[in-house]
Amino acid sequence: MYESIAVVGATGAVGRIILDQIESRKLPFRKLTLLASARSTGKKIQVGSQEYTVQPLVPEAFEDIDLAICSTPDDIAKWLVPEALKRNCTVIDESGAWRMDDRAALVVPEVNPEALKNHQGLIASPNCSTTQMVVALKPLHDAARVKRVIVSTYQAASGAGLGGSRELEECTQAVLQKKEFTPEVFSHQLAFNAIPQIGSHKEQGYTSEEMKMVYETQKIFGDKSIRVSPTCVRIPVTNCHSETILVETERKLSVEEARKCFEEFPGIRVIDDLDQKLYPLPNECTGQDEVFIGRIREDLSCGNGLNFWCVSDNLRKGAATNAVQIAEALLKETPVSS
């Protein structure tokens, strides 16, 4: 049982789902504090049967908090995480600010729970596009050792927060009514379009979002020899990221063997019957906590390759659900109090 939990960024797209998940998964706690930026301070939010007033996000807010689950922009996370740690508050951080820091464990509980042992107070949750991919890769890696991954993403507007979802809807309305629209959240019109850039230019022609998929995957598997070749694309989908994944393994995996690996893995659901037009669709996976896999087939271009299609709710398993699952796993690992 946690004595006192804080949810930071409680009014954001992910923050709201973190609160839902704490309630619906019955994460045990005595006290819950909701923190957010000045703009949202004073707002009232219902969690289960109780109403909470959003408190200001200041360093002192972390006094007497056991665990903070934080979903904020990177720049906020940069200052708040040290302030929380300094006050002996364990932090689960959703931002991209700390994931590759040596002091942070980077954890997807189904994939690398061992990284929670001897953590130093800071556990980062991976980027949404990485999380669903590493869940999909894990059973294949255990069975046949993953050597190389080629991934193209089809990412939803909600990955850019509530503002992203709103802009997609407003932009779509404008295009249908043949009205002018100036995008603010996305760098170009997203409605009826595909934007091959998520994040800024990071290195060697790759974006920050793409390099997250490279580095975070290697850190989670603890294996820098796993090579990842990513292209991240924003498409006009409201919620749920989709990915085409080609994985090359050391040992050849048949389609049947791969399907069995997926089906037996916790947190994965296989929907795969092309003749019946059955495969995961973003509009059907939204609001669900699993990683969905379909279109499993042998790669035609390489001996040990396997192609599949992977969809997951980027706000849930890609963010909120994974954070709350980390909180659950931490409780088993190092009971803060009981």
Added chain:
Amino acid sequence: MYESIAVVGATGAVGRIILDQIESRKLPFRKLTLLASARSTGKKIQVGSQEYTVQPLVPEAFEDIDLAICSTPDDIAKWLVPEALKRNCTVIDESGAWRMDDRAALVVPEVNPEALKNHQGLIASPNCSTTQMVVALKPLHDAARVKRVIVSTYQAASGAGLGGSRELEECTQAVLQKKEFTPEVFSHQLAFNAIPQIGSHKEQGYTSEEMKMVYETQKIFGDKSIRVSPTCVRIPVTNCHSETILVETERKLSVEEARKCFEEFPGIRVIDDLDQKLYPLPNECTGQDEVFIGRIREDLSCGNGLNFWCVSDNLRKGAATNAVQIAEALLKETPVSS
């Protein structure tokens, strides 16, 4: 100069652009006949300064026609092509019915003009998703020999014809207004969704659209050793297909060398400056005849790999423009009359 050209399927999404292209590219002819199914017979269509009445598509219509440019469903193409050939009419066929037939040349004029020599009267234009890819691959193949291609597509509604474009718009309206919508053209709701199936289940878990990319690419390059690993996905874009392409070459190509290859190739335009957020976007490439390339970068997962993003108007270079370019090339190759 052609004595007499027929455009078959003149009222369809591609047919209309074929007529535009014949006019704007000034394909030389003396007589033009517009043919279409019974439903469209009698319709009047303006081409340049002249009005044409759509004639019924019957076998006798091909008497005294030099060249028929045909854009029809596969089942129509199956019977009409032999009827036209039998009447000594050269056929440029957009459908998927004849492309892999040994009697058909499969041609993209910039890529394999040599296939037009000694053709047997039937020239097929490749599938839209193949055409833009082989244009992009050709200069790389010439420079460094393409061995393997991994491609994920982001395909537009217009690939399913006028009905596809209409359904995307109606479906989008319905979703925004929270109304029920039953898709008819697409197998699932396309608005705010991504459908990882185009065409029917063909073989080994791949769809017919995907296998077209495999077989047509090999036929166009005359090289069955080129291995293609495709995933075809329909996304809610009105027009223009996008593709993420990872190409592995025999000899290593630097990014600079690849960019130069692309820039010097006819029919390709490079838009590639990530820092300035410049790359091809489907909503900006619509209505243009070129194949657009951006996001050119070295693959991080393999020594001789190159990643890029490729966008083209599937109704133009992917269909109508390529057909009219074949007609132009044929005229140089084997002047039907002069």
